[in-house]
Amino acid sequence: MPAFDYRNGFYHVEDLDLRELAEQFGTPAFIYSESAIREAYHHFELAFADQPHLICYSVKANSNLSILQLLASMGSGFDIVSGGELTRVLKAGGSPKKIVFSGVGKTQEEISQALSIGIHCFNIESEEELTKIEKIASALGIVAPISLRVNPDVDPKTHPYISTGLKQSKFGIPTETALRLYQQADQSAALNIIGMNCHIGSQITELAPFTDALIKLLELADALTQKGIFMEHIDIGGGMAVQYQNEDSVAIADLAEAITELMSGRPQKILLEPGRSLVANAGILLTQVIYVKENSGQNFAIIDAAMNDFIRPALYKAWHNVLPIIQFAEERPEREYEVVGPICESGDFLAKQRRLKIRSGDLLSIQSAGAYGFTMSSNYNSRGRSAEVLVKGTHAKEIRRRESIEDQMRLESNPSFDSGY
Numbered sequence: 001m002p003a004f005d006y007r008n009g010f011y012h013v014e015d016l017d018l019r020e021l022a023e024q025f026g027t028p029a030f031i032y033s034e035s036a037i038r039e040a041y042h043h044f045e046l047a048f049a050d051q052p053h054l055i056c057y058s059v060k061a062n063s064n065l066s067i068l069q070l071l072a073s074m075g076s077g078f079d080i081v082s083g084g085e086l087t088r089v090l091k092a093g094g095s096p097k098k099i100v101f102s103g104v105g106k107t108q109e110e111i112s113q114a115l116s117i118g119i120h121c122f123n124i125e126s127e128e129e130l131t132k133i134e135k136i137a138s139a140l141g142i143v144a145p146i147s148l149r150v151n152p153d154v155d156p157k158t159h160p161y162i163s164t165g166l167k168q169s170k171f172g173i174p175t176e177t178a179l180r181l182y183q184q185a186d187q188s189a190a191l192n193i194i195g196m197n198c199h200i201g202s203q204i205t206e207l208a209p210f211t212d213a214l215i216k217l218l219e220l221a222d223a224l225t226q227k228g229i230f231m232e233h234i235d236i237g238g239g240m241a242v243q244y245q246n247e248d249s250v251a252i253a254d255l256a257e258a259i260t261e262l263m264s265g266r267p268q269k270i271l272l273e274p275g276r277s278l279v280a281n282a283g284i285l286l287t288q289v290i291y292v293k294e295n296s297g298q299n300f301a302i303i304d305a306a307m308n309d310f311i312r313p314a315l316y317k318a319w320h321n322v323l324p325i326i327q328f329a330e331e332r333p334e335r336e337y338e339v340v341g342p343i344c345e346s347g348d349f350l351a352k353q354r355r356l357k358i359r360s361g362d363l364l365s366i367q368s369a370g371a372y373g374f375t376m377s378s379n380y381n382s383r384g385r386s387a388e389v390l391v392k393g394t395h396a397k398e399i400r401r402r403e404s405i406e407d408q409m410r411l412e413s414n415p416s417f418d419s420g421y
C-alpha cells in the first residue's frame, strides 16, 4: 500500500488520516512516513547489492535526530557538512567510521572535532584545506583519512543553484591540481589517502552525468595507481533526482547497474551520498487555508505555511504538488489559485496557478516536502518553525515540537532601557 494515499475520501499518511494529525499536532507540520524512508533506503541497498558500497545519507536534506536514528538503525553512513551535523549524527547513534565530512569551508574547530572522533574520511575541497588538515592532524598526533573532491567538469543539466560539478563552480579541485595534491599528500605522515570523491549537483535526472563523472574519476585513480597511490573507495556523491511533477527521475537500479559495470574488476568500494532521493517523497507539509480572496480576477489561497517553513518554491521556483485533504469536495467551486503564505513578501508563494476546490479552513498537503524542507526553514517574520511528525502505521510521534515565541527569544538578551551600553 502506498505510504501517502486517499482512503475513504480523505488523504492519509500510512494508516493515519491527516485531519486527525492536524488536530493533534496543529499546522503547519511536516509529516514523514517511516515506511517510505525505509523503502527508499532498501531500494538503494538492493540495487547496489552486487557492488561493495556504503550509503552515506546526506544529513543536510533532513537532519531531524529521529530520521538520522532511523537511517543509522538500517546501517546507513552519513555525509556531513558541519560540526553541528556531526554532533547530530553521533547523538542519533551513527557510527563515526561511516561518516564522510564534505564542505568547502571546514573550520579549525570542526576539523579538530572530526579528527578526535575518528570519522571515516575528510572530503577535501582545496589546497589550503589540505594543508590545514595536515597541520591540525600533526599537532593532535592523529593520521587524517582523506579524499580529494575532484571537479570532473560535467554538466549535470539541473538548476544553476544546485549545479556544482562545472569548472567555474566554487566546489572541488580541478583534475590536474588533484593529481599534484594527491602526490603531495602521499608524502605526509599525517595524511592517509583513502579515497576520491565528487558531487556534481542535485536533482540530476539523467544517468550520463554520473557515469561521465565516474569515468573521469577512474582515469585519475588509474594515473595515481601508476604512481603507487591507491584508493580504497570512490565516492560519487549524491544528487539523484526524485519525481516532483512529471520529470524523469534517475532509476536507482539503472544507476547501480551502470556503476557496477564500470567498477567491475576494480577493488574499490563505491560510496554514495544521497539526500533528496531518500527522504523527499517520504514527507509532506500539512497546512490549513486561512483565507481565500480575489484581487482583480486573481484568486489567492492564503495558507498558514509560508516561505520561512518551505523555501524551495521561492528560492528555486520548485514545483510541488498541492493536494486537498478532502478528495471529493463537490460543493466547493473549482478555481485557479495562487497558494501563498502570510509573509510580507511577494515572493512568499508555495504554488502558482493551481486548480483547487477549497474554502477557508480546509487542509492541504504540499507534496514531496521531506528533503530541504524543515532544514531550510527560518524564523522570518518571527514565525516559529513547524512541528515534525513521524508516522509508523497507526502511530504518530512528534519528533520535533512546534517552536514557540519563547523558544525564539531565549537566546536574546532582555532589553534594558536604563543601563545603556
Ligand SMILES: *Cc1c(COP(=O)(O)O)cnc(C)c1O
Residues within 6 Å of the ligand: 058, 060, 061, 079, 102, 103, 199, 201, 202, 203, 237, 238, 239, 240, 273, 274, 275, 276, 277, 371
Ligand atoms: C547536498 C549534498 C549531497 C546530497 O545531495 P542530494 O541532491 O540531496 O542527493 C551529497 N553530497 C554533497 C557533498 C552535498 O553537498
